[in-house]
Amino acid sequence: MKKKYVMAPGPTPIPSEVLAEAGQPIIHHRTPQFQEILKASEIALQKIFRTNHPVIIFPSVGTGAMESAVANLTSPGETVLVASSGHFGNRWKEICQAFQVQVDHYETEWGKPIDSMEVQKRLKANSNIHLVFSTFSETSTGVRNDIQALAKVTQAQNALLVVDAISGLGAMPLETDLWGVDVVVAGSQKGFMIPPGLSFVSVSPKALEKSKNSKSPKYYFSYEKSVKKLVEGKSPDTPFTPAITLVIQLRKALELIEKEGIENVWKRHEILARMTRTAVKALGLPLLAPDSPSDALTAVSCPEGLDGGAVSKMFRDDYGISIAGGQGKLTGKIFRMGHLGYIDSSDVILGIATLEMVLNRLGKSVPLGAGVKTVQEIILKENIKF
């Protein structure tokens, strides 16, 4: 009788109200009943994406939506700029290469954010680049990139900006229309608090226009097909069968977000992230991304002799809590604690108490309760109710 917790940067925990929706009888998707759900979801998604333009719902996970951006916006042989700060940012390069797209690849040191001045420099140096792919919250390092600054320089150079906001959207403000981000990609199992299987893509008029001239192959992920069905018909519809039950769960999760208010959701993530960082520092562990940290997760650098994989393994095997280790070149060197989605202060208390025990058992002696105390202090000082 062991309880299981998910404190990973995705999948994130799912509220009971959302889980219960999956127990509803299946309905057909070509019905007024489903179209109403689709329409309500579309409107609610636009509020979270901060856009008045279409937000397409694909029956795919986030990487599919990333591929959609490459397939719809590029042509073979074209050169694009990939500005990445970690493992997931580099995925843009891999997808572009699979589509025979040339990549000018600017990659930061892992743990550091993207410098928009470097992006500007590269765009100025090559006026054939009209497309920049980047990342909002880099899940592999816990870095938050300054999308507003990136949008400013890309717009100035007449390039479109495509942002992977998979782990960041719903946790931190991303002002799609206001900042001028052309394509924003998100996934269902992160801030949206539903199981994996849906991805969301907001498409600006400029991006939609560019998609019409793109020569890369697309069918399943066609923006044109999807937007036509979504916007131009009498009722919102999808070109292929939608993932019906996931969309029904989405609508319920969006209701919960609307009830809390998106500004309050951002605020909650800001506080949970700050609690986690404060506690980790109180335990004497360095943050991987101290300067520009994401509020979706905290990546912790392991001191000499501490294996990040052993930390996450002990969390999972001995205490039933899924956190994440490091990826790629950070394997073993960090561990990552998510505080994203359906998470509150109670999770941070438990996560930090567990971290204290795990560190001691793995030979890094820390005073028991010292990290928890810093979390309690923030709760009391800021009068947080959870």
Add this chain to the structure above:
Amino acid sequence: MKKKYVMAPGPTPIPSEVLAEAGQPIIHHRTPQFQEILKASEIALQKIFRTNHPVIIFPSVGTGAMESAVANLTSPGETVLVASSGHFGNRWKEICQAFQVQVDHYETEWGKPIDSMEVQKRLKANSNIHLVFSTFSETSTGVRNDIQALAKVTQAQNALLVVDAISGLGAMPLETDLWGVDVVVAGSQKGFMIPPGLSFVSVSPKALEKSKNSKSPKYYFSYEKSVKKLVEGKSPDTPFTPAITLVIQLRKALELIEKEGIENVWKRHEILARMTRTAVKALGLPLLAPDSPSDALTAVSCPEGLDGGAVSKMFRDDYGISIAGGQGKLTGKIFRMGHLGYIDSSDVILGIATLEMVLNRLGKSVPLGAGVKTVQEIILKENIKF
């Protein structure tokens, strides 16, 4: 987006697997399918009750099963002994009086356990008493009574022993047949981890025999009717419509208990109770029942100036955690933390961290993290995995 926790001595949290069962389509109860569920439940209940005799499942909450014992075993005008140690023990007296049964009432100081020698003395003093009603885990005070000792003295005086084990069964060993307890009463929303609505009563052959001569009115709660349907037919059945979905949930919960093993369930409750008591004492608060505490809940005495009701109110309103205040004459003077049912060490960590914050906010200054530390020390020292 606030998470809710139940750390009360009932209702207790319900595992997801058990919740999900309620989403199954309703089945009819006069079917082989349901009879199989009933039979499997009966066998599993007997293992938890530690009896080879019938365990009746009533569609009622625990008080109904208490009433069943009075209705089936007494006759108007008869004198019985009620040995009580708190609010719920006294309920036996109220039910007996409603059935025109005379009560010799032995009540301990609240917080103290029942003395079997006093029971023996009273039985010896009045040879007309053939029935003793008592309590295993007294939910209002957190006292555990020594049922083995009570059974010994009642058997020696040829009296039957009826035990309310509603909050204790499934948390601590109660050896019904071995100790010779004639009727044991339990409820679904405690150690059994399902919603309220079912009660369970084990009936010894002697109790069943006595029920045949009882003159108190009974119909819905008739042991004779229930046992006949349960045991004598080709398949187990119920005299009236059973609470079908709750029985289906029960079967799933019993599977989970069987998987963990009842001895391990007892051990888990022993450890969680010990953690809670250790942490409470480390925070300088006295236990209401230090000498014979129940492993199902911990009742904490409030020092001068601390209102127990304010403690439980702040837990619930500000931190989403349901604990319990005091009842009857203990109202305001204690609060009660449950560690019963689907509960593990993660709940105790959160409960104690919250207690530390609540105490400070209510003017009883305690060092933040000090209680959590004692819980962590037990987890580490005893190599507990949760």
